[in-house]
Amino acid sequence: MSEPVTTESPELPGFDCNASAELQELLNQLPLRAIAAFKLRCEKRREPLQRLKQLQLEMFAVGVTGYNSSAMNGKPATPGLLTVADRARDEEIAASSDLKNLLNLKLGKSGELGEPIRWNDPRLGSLWPDGTSECYAKVERARQELEDKLKQLSNPNEPNEDAELHPQIGEWRKLEEMFTEGKLNEYRGEFIIWANGEVFGHGRKLLSVRLQAEKMAEARGISPDQLINYFVSGE
Amino acid sequence: MPPVSRIRLLIEERNAAVPCRYQEANDTTGNARLFPLLRLVTQAQFVSQTHGKNSVPLRALLDTGAWITAIETQTWQEYDREGFIEHHPLMNPQFAFIGGNSTMYRLGRVWLRLFDLLPGQINWLPTVPVICQLLENKECRLSAPILLGLHLGVLEGRRLTREPIPPLTTPIPLNRSSDVGAWYGQEWYLESA
Numbered sequence: 001m002s003e004p005v006t007t008e009s010p011e012l013p014g015f016d017c018n019a020s021a022e023l024q025e026l027l028n029q030l031p032l033r034a035i036a037a038f039k040l041r042c043e044k045r046r047e048p049l050q051r052l053k054q055l056q057l058e059m060f061a062v063g064v065t066g067y068n069s070s071a072m073n074g075k076p077a078t079p080g081l082l083t084v085a086d087r088a089r090d091e092e093i094a095a096s097s098d099l100k101n102l103l104n105l106k107l108g109k110s111g112e113l114g115e116p117i118r119w120n121d122p123r124l125g126s127l128w129p130d131g132t133s134e135c136y137a138k139v140e141r142a143r144q145e146l147e148d149k150l151k152q153l154s155n156p157n158e159p160n161e162d163a164e165l166h167p168q169i170g171e172w173r174k175l176e177e178m179f180t181e182g183k184l185n186e187y188r189g190e191f192i193i194w195a196n197g198e199v200f201g202h203g204r205k206l207l208s209v210r211l212q213a214e215k216m217a218e219a220r221g222i223s224p225d226q227l228i229n230y231f232v233s234g235e
Numbered sequence: 236m237p238p239v240s241r242i243r244l245l246i247e248e249r250n251a252a253v254p255c256r257y258q259e260a261n262d263t264t265g266n267a268r269l270f271p272l273l274r275l276v277t278q279a280q281f282v283s284q285t286h287g288k289n290s291v292p293l294r295a296l297l298d299t300g301a302w303i304t305a306i307e308t309q310t311w312q313e314y315d316r317e318g319f320i321e322h323h324p325l326m327n328p329q330f331a332f333i334g335g336n337s338t339m340y341r342l343g344r345v346w347l348r349l350f351d352l353l354p355g356q357i358n359w360l361p362t363v364p365v366i367c368q369l370l371e372n373k374e375c376r377l378s379a380p381i382l383l384g385l386h387l388g389v390l391e392g393r394r395l396t397r398e399p400i401p402p403l404t405t406p407i408p409l410n411r412s413s414d415v416g417a418w419y420g421q422e423w424y425l426e427s428a
Contacts, residue, residue: 132401140401144417169357172291176352180413188250191310191380205309205373206380207316228291229313231380233276233413235249 023092026099031114034102040119041098045091045127048139055146064149090133097129168228171195175230188234195226239358241426242351244297246416247274248407273415275423278350279381279389281319282362290319292350293381299395301384304367305333310380311343311369319345320369331368331375338372349389349425360425363389389425398422 027035059067101124108114117124128136175194178184184192193201193213200222201213206229214224248271255270278292306314314320323342331340347365351358366387370377383389402420416422 137401144400168291173352180411182409182412204307204376204380206307207309207312209309210313229293230291231293233247233249233274233294233296233379235252235272235378 023095023099026096026103029110030099030102031108031110031112033114033116034105034107037117037119037121037124038095038098038102041124041127042091042095044119045094045133045136048136048143049087052139052143052146055143055150058150059146062150086135087133090128090135093130094128094133098124101125168226171228172230175228179230179232184232185234187232190232192230192232194228194230195222200227238348238361239351240360241424242277242349242358242360244351244423244425245276245414246419246421246423247276247294248272248412248415249274271415271419273419274378276379276413277383277389277425278352279383280348280350280359281314281317282346282348283319284321284346286318289348290314290317292348292352294379295381295383296377296379297383297389297395298378299385299390301382303384303386304365304388305331305340305377305382305384306343306345306367306369307375307377307380308370308373311367314345315343315369321345322369323366331370333370333375333377336372336375338370338375340371341369343367343369347383347389360389360393360427363391365389392428394424394426394428396424396426398424 027038030038056067102117105115105117105123107117132140171194174197175184175192187199187202190202190204191206191209192199193210195217200216201209203209210227210229213227217224217227251272255272256267257270258265258267275297276294277297279295280292281290283289311320321344323344325342329340329342331338343366345365345367346362348362349360365383367384398421400417400420400422403418405418407415407418411418
């Protein structure tokens, strides 16, 4: 089997000192590849928190009110979102389960490379053996909110070039809003032909509806170029 | 405003003609549960390669179960009239079966740009060529007039991802049926690979 490659005690990734003694003892018994898999699982559990920190930094960087420079120190800028004690408890429960599972797999001896193992090997179970940690579920929700907020921020340095995409893009936006608000429900599954806030025709068969609408519009002095084909989704 | 490398897709909840209700086998309350009818959609704009005038974006349905993109008869005929379709003659007649109807089809190529409409901002992916079935039978109805398929289309060279998120537990607001992913624990993205 593998030869011993180190005699150093593996470093336990960032747990509370009181709880870490037991975990450290378990960790010391694992071969190196298993330790790497364990550390990776610890990192994976913390990914949402890392992403949240990145988003908070971005919010601060782009000047959103309510975000301060504490994000630069690596601390979440929303105290109360999760306490260190809660997080540590949940992480330790999960880590302890990982270590026991890894030991049960008998992947090798301490100090050896040991058998290869993937971090997401099904025999190790889910990252959160008792279901997703409530703390991390909160982090995930906060992450989601920030992602949404960031998406909605316009870039003040960019000109509004909607018109370059299509002259009627403003009208299209208006229709999108109406659709989202349920104001076009009567046309679900159909095209509507629209100009100047008015429906000139509707139906699924676009070509027929459009030709008719163009005639109506022309009779009213509206150029066919102003007519928008808008499809109202629905069954 | 340059194109972006990633856009968000929308999960639309539609009203089924006959809603699918079921009971959990071990649920003793007898309460009926409802399967939501969810669709993955995006906004697609026909981009002209010849006359420089593009279409207004349209909601199109993304269906990886469709082997290529398909467009209903009177929809492609209208965009053909507007000069957006390049026809590719077939060597022999081709048939498809759609929604209980058979149809002959032609092959065509369109150039599509996909959009993500945000408040105060519009993101889009670079324009790509899309080979599509142009259905000949007017009675053939797809789930949307434009069905974006698996091959030779908007997915080429791109990564389609579904990100699981903790679902929102609040009721879905009435005005959000066109974008309900957050309530069903999922977000979808399409990005340049």
